Amino acid sequence: MEILPILAAAGVVEGLTETASSIKGQFGLQSQLFISQAIGFLIFAGVLYRFAFKPIQSMLDERRNRIIEGEEKLKHIEKQLAESEANTAAAIAKANSEAVRLIDEAKTGAAAFTEQKAQEAIASAQLILTKAEAAAKADRNRLEVELKREFGRLVAQTTTQVTGKILNADDQKRINEDALARVEA
Amino acid sequence: MRFILTTLAFSSIGLVSAFGAGDGGHHGLPMAAPVVFDLGWFKITNSMIAMCAVAAVVIFFAQLATRKVALIPSGLQNFIEYIVESLQSFLAGIMGEELARKTFWFFGSVFLFILTMNWMGLIPGVGTIGWHTTDSHGHAGWLPLIRGANADLNMTLALACIFFVLWIVWSVRANGVGGFLSHIFLYHGEDKGIMKFLLLIIFFLVGILEVISIMIRPVSLTFRLFGNVYAGESLLEMMVYMGGAFGWLTALPFFFLELMVGAIQALVFTLLTAVFTALMCRHDEEEHAH
Numbered sequence: 001m002e003i004l005p006i007l008a009a010a011g012v013v014e015g016l017t018e019t020a021s022s023i024k025g026q027f028g029l030q031s032q033l034f035i036s037q038a039i040g041f042l043i044f045a046g047v048l049y050r051f052a053f054k055p056i057q058s059m060l061d062e063r064r065n066r067i068i069e070g071e072e073k074l075k076h077i078e079k080q081l082a083e084s085e086a087n088t089a090a091a092i093a094k095a096n097s098e099a100v101r102l103i104d105e106a107k108t109g110a111a112a113f114t115e116q117k118a119q120e121a122i123a124s125a126q127l128i129l130t131k132a133e134a135a136a137k138a139d140r141n142r143l144e145v146e147l148k149r150e151f152g153r154l155v156a157q158t159t160t161q162v163t164g165k166i167l168n169a170d171d172q173k174r175i176n177e178d179a180l181a182r183v184e185a
Numbered sequence: 186m187r188f189i190l191t192t193l194a195f196s197s198i199g200l201v202s203a204f205g206a207g208d209g210g211h212h213g214l215p216m217a218a219p220v221v222f223d224l225g226w227f228k229i230t231n232s233m234i235a236m237c238a239v240a241a242v243v244i245f246f247a248q249l250a251t252r253k254v255a256l257i258p259s260g261l262q263n264f265i266e267y268i269v270e271s272l273q274s275f276l277a278g279i280m281g282e283e284l285a286r287k288t289f290w291f292f293g294s295v296f297l298f299i300l301t302m303n304w305m306g307l308i309p310g311v312g313t314i315g316w317h318t319t320d321s322h323g324h325a326g327w328l329p330l331i332r333g334a335n336a337d338l339n340m341t342l343a344l345a346c347i348f349f350v351l352w353i354v355w356s357v358r359a360n361g362v363g364g365f366l367s368h369i370f371l372y373h374g375e376d377k378g379i380m381k382f383l384l385l386i387i388f389f390l391v392g393i394l395e396v397i398s399i400m401i402r403p404v405s406l407t408f409r410l411f412g413n414v415y416a417g418e419s420l421l422e423m424m425v426y427m428g429g430a431f432g433w434l435t436a437l438p439f440f441f442l443e444l445m446v447g448a449i450q451a452l453v454f455t456l457l458t459a460v461f462t463a464l465m466c467r468h469d470e471e472e473h474a475h
Contacts, residue, residue, distance in 0.1 A: 026217070027216050027338040028230075028337070028339065029338055032226075032227065032228060033228060033230060033233070033337075034339045034343055037233065037339045038343035040233065040236050040237065041236075041294075041295075041298060041340075044243070044244070044294060044298060045290060045294035047240075047244050048243065048244060048290075049290040051244060051247045051251055053290055055251040055254050056254070056266055056269045056270075057269065057286075058254075059254050059256070059258075060266065063256060
């Protein structure tokens with residue numbers, strides 16, 4: 001607190017005041033000019049910020065964000081691509097094994113089917129053969145019966161014509177059986 | 186190639202400017218910016234005219250560049266983006282990303298302002314277009330219509346004072362009033378006992394020196410910028426005068442020097458103010474980051 005009187009006594013304060021006054025006059029320092037220049041610069045800074053810095057900074061931020069988003073998307077896409085490739089490879093492998101299995105099954109199925117159809121064909125042929133044999137046997141039997149009847153009728157007719165005797169049923173039966181026995185022998 | 190053409194264009198402009206000054210004869214650059222229009226309560230100096238003209242041109246181009254901002258830049262937008270991005274990354278290297286972004290409106294503006302004002306002083310007509318005057322003692326003089334804005338102490342002092350006020354605001358906002366004072370005066374080390382006591386006293390005394398240093402900052406910023414720009418303009422004028430008929434030739438090397446000085450002074454002012462701000466505010470940002 002005692003320093004100011006000491007400085008005043010030494011003429012320091014007066015000297016400083018005089019120097020300040022001298023500088024002020026020599027360099028043309030004036031409060032009105034100082035304030036005008038300060039306001040002028042602040043207006044310049046404000047307008048520059050409004051019309052240059054702010055839109056440019058916003059654009060730079062937007063661009064930076066887009067780049068970051070792009071990078072993230074790229075990573076995501078790469079990840080998705082890797083997953084997709086893995087899925088595709090797995091799907092192809094699965095499809096291959098499935099195809100092999102189906103082919104094997106088809107081969108097995110085809111062999112069984114072929115065997116089944118062959119058996120069916122054999123059975124069918126056997127059936128047809130049996131039926132044909134039965135039919136042939138039935139035809140022979142029928143022909144045999146008809147032949148016997150015709151033979152008997154012819155024997156009886158011939159006997160009647162040769163002997164002139166009218167044969168009764170027992171005679172016809174006996175002659176027929178005798179004739180047949182001779183033919184069959 | 187573009188840089189070479191630009192340099193050549195500027196040099197030719199400077200030659201014409203220097204030659205024009207030579208035609209007017211040696212009249213000396215006054216330290217105080219002369220009042221061109223006196224409206225009584227409001228005076229307009231030739232440096233204010235220069236400031237308004239350059240500010241209008243810069244703002245016009247800025248507006249032109251950002252009128253239709255496109256995601257894929259081209260032309261003028263590309264150029265402005267290059268400047269803004271370069272400046273911002275430069276400041277971010279000193280102050281950190283967040284602080285640089287918050288304070289860019291000031292540092293970006295002050296850099297472009299000082300740079301354009303300094304280079305504007307090299308355009309033909311600045312300091313050479315004007316009229317002859319006669320003072321009350323009958324002495325003939327020369328009153329230039331435009332003068333480099335940073336060759337006016339009012340302008341450089343205004344810039345320094347605006348920064349000083351903003352620096353206090355940013356520092357208090359970053360640290361709080363207690364933190365602000367603590368940052369200057371208090372010892373924050375881990376020592377204990379007598380050592381801590383001694384360091385507390387030392388730090389308090391250093392804090393007083395720091396306050397003096399802080400108070401000196403606006404003065405040093407003001408006179409550094411003013412002195413360099415004023416000296417540059419005076420030097421060019423002196424070289425033209427000394428060269429006589431070949432004044433344009435004698436001024437030529439100094440013209441290139443002034444191109445460089447103009448850019449360096451803009452950078453120095455911005456760099457120093459950014460460093461002062463970072464010293465007080467950046468640690469807080471780093472702590473927040475942690």
